[in-house]
Amino acid sequence: QGSAELDSVARTTIDNQIAFLNKYPRWYAKMQGFDDDPGGDAAMVALSQKRADAVMRYMIAGGIDPGRLWAKGYGKERVVCNRDERSCKVQNRRVIVNLQTARDPTM
Numbered sequence: 001q002g003s004a005e006l007d008s009v010a011r012t013t014i015d016n017q018i019a020f021l022n023k024y025p026r027w028y029a030k031m032q033g034f035d036d037d038p039g040g041d042a043a044m045v046a047l048s049q050k051r052a053d054a055v056m057r058y059m060i061a062g063g064i065d066p067g068r069l070w071a072k073g074y075g076k077e078r079v080v081c082n083r084d085e086r087s088c089k090v091q092n093r094r095v096i097v098n099l100q101t102a103r104d105p106t107m
Helices: 008-023 041-061 086-092
Strands: 028-034 069-073 094-100
Touching (some): 008 094, 028 041, 041 069, 041 094
Parallel strands (some): 028 069
Antiparallel strands (some): 028 094
């Protein structure tokens, strides 16, 4: 909660994504950050952006060309679980990596 730090599970998952992107250099990846932490909408967007940026930085450190990557934080948009239990809220604190065949022109 309240963090953009990557844990070991996240790093292992991203390592697999880095391997894929290295194998298929024509793919681009958009990191989409989401959040469901306490605080206002602006704070959630900012934290979700930090989470997406952390994934992108890790991929760049893993050898992926920065021109193939971009990140956007969406805050509380697109929740996957809409209950107050902690086990539900942690599902909403995530970064999704979307593969695309071209760079998003709006980013």
